[in-house]
Amino acid sequence: MKASTIVAPLVGAALLFGALGLVRRDVSAAAKRLADPELAQQEQGATAVASPSAAIADDAEAAYCTPEFKGVLQRVLHACGLVGGQERRGCQPADVKSFASISDEDFNALFTPLEKRGAIIMFDDNADKLDDGAKKVLDERWDDRKGARYFFVVSRASKTGGAELNRALSHRRANSVLFHLQEQTGHQGDEDLDKKVGMLWLGSEYAQLSKDYCQGWETSRPGKKCDAEAINRSAFVSWVDCRL
Numbered sequence: 001m002k003a004s005t006i007v008a009p010l011v012g013a014a015l016l017f018g019a020l021g022l023v024r025r026d027v028s029a030a031a032k033r034l035a036d037p038e039l040a041q042q043e044q045g046a047t048a049v050a051s052p053s054a055a056i057a058d059d060a061e062a063a064y065c066t067p068e069f070k071g072v073l074q075r076v077l078h079a080c081g082l083v084g085g086q087e088r089r090g091c092q093p094a095d096v097k098s099f100a101s102i103s104d105e106d107f108n109a110l111f112t113p114l115e116k117r118g119a120i121i122m123f124d125d126n127a128d129k130l131d132d133g134a135k136k137v138l139d140e141r142w143d144d145r146k147g148a149r150y151f152f153v154v155s156r157a158s159k160t161g162g163a164e165l166n167r168a169l170s171h172r173r174a175n176s177v178l179f180h181l182q183e184q185t186g187h188q189g190d191e192d193l194d195k196k197v198g199m200l201w202l203g204s205e206y207a208q209l210s211k212d213y214c215q216g217w218e219t220s221r222p223g224k225k226c227d228a229e230a231i232n233r234s235a236f237v238s239w240v241d242c243r244l
Contacts, residue, residue, distance in 0.1 A: 064113030065242035072102070072110055074244055077150070080198050090174065090199035092167060093206045104207045111154070111236065117144075118152075118238025119218040121177065122226075125160065125233060128172035130180055134220040141237050142181060148239035153177045153199045155235040156208065158228075167203035173235050174199040208232050 080091040096107070111118075119141050121134045130138070142151065155174040157166035178197055185193060214226035224230075 061243060062113075062117070062241045064117075069110050069113075070242050070244060072107075073150075073240065073242060076152075076198060076200070077244070080200065090171075090201060092171070092201055093203050096200055096202060096206055107207045108209065111238075114238045114240075115216055117241070118236055120213065120220070120231065121173075121235040121237060122219055122221045122230060123173055123233045123235075125158070125229075126169065127233075128169060128176050130176050131220070135180060137218065137220040138177060138180060138237060139184060141239070142184070145239055146241065148241045149196070149243075150240050151181075151197050151237070152240055153197060153235055153237050154207075155199070155201045156232045157204045158230075158232040159204050159208070160229065161204075163203060163205055167201065167205065170201040170203045174201045177235050177237060204232065209234070 076091070080095070102110075119137045121130070121138055123129070123134070124131075145151075153174050155170040155177070157170045157173075159166075161169075178199060181197065182193060209228070209231045211226065211228045211231060213231050219226065219231075219234075
């Protein structure tokens with residue numbers, strides 16, 4: 001009997017057993033994900049964060065879309081509920097510290113290149129109401145979409161008062177921006193709008209702005225006194241043009 005007559009069936013059998021092994025492995029993994037939805041979500045998030053597309057800046061993108069910026073952006077999108085079908089909306093200081101894993105200064109530095117794209121909505125002390133200047137600037141920034149997918153709202157509170165009070169105050173400021181956009185667009189309760197607007201409320205605990213942001217950045221109160229206290233009674237707003 002020729003050797004080729006014996007070898008061919010053996011090779012075929014080996015390939016068949018190998019394919020069956022891969023099928024059994026994939027079925028087993030799928031079963032685990034069905035039994036544990038949290039595991040599936042973690043795997044999905046890990047894959048998205050590790051994706052090369054989140055770490056490569058496209059030549060056609062804005063200059064601020066660096067690999068570092070896009071890496072943090074990807075984590076923000078997953079942690080704050082803009083992707084993945086989570087029910088949660090937004091992130092508070094503890095969340096930001098855990099998913100960003102960077103210092104206050106480095107976090108702010110990532111957003112600094114958005115100077116010409118974004119604006120800073122300012123509020124009165126211990127207040128969350130948008131004044132006419134704030135509404136005007138917010139509407140202008142929202143209308144300047146230019147095909148971007150996500151609109152970020154990063155709200156803060158000044159150091160006056162306790163941490164818990166300022167956390168709640170910055171949350172209300174972020175909501176004021178969201179509610180105004182809902183009213184203006186007629187999409188109140190619209191899931192599509194919810195998936196565009198990403199909110200981070202930082203209170204006075206994380207990533208405070210320096211008074212340098214009073215210069216160069218568009219604010220809703222031009223010509224009025226601006227110092228470290230005033231600039232942190234605010235909500236930073238901007239579309240983000242990066243593709244992930």
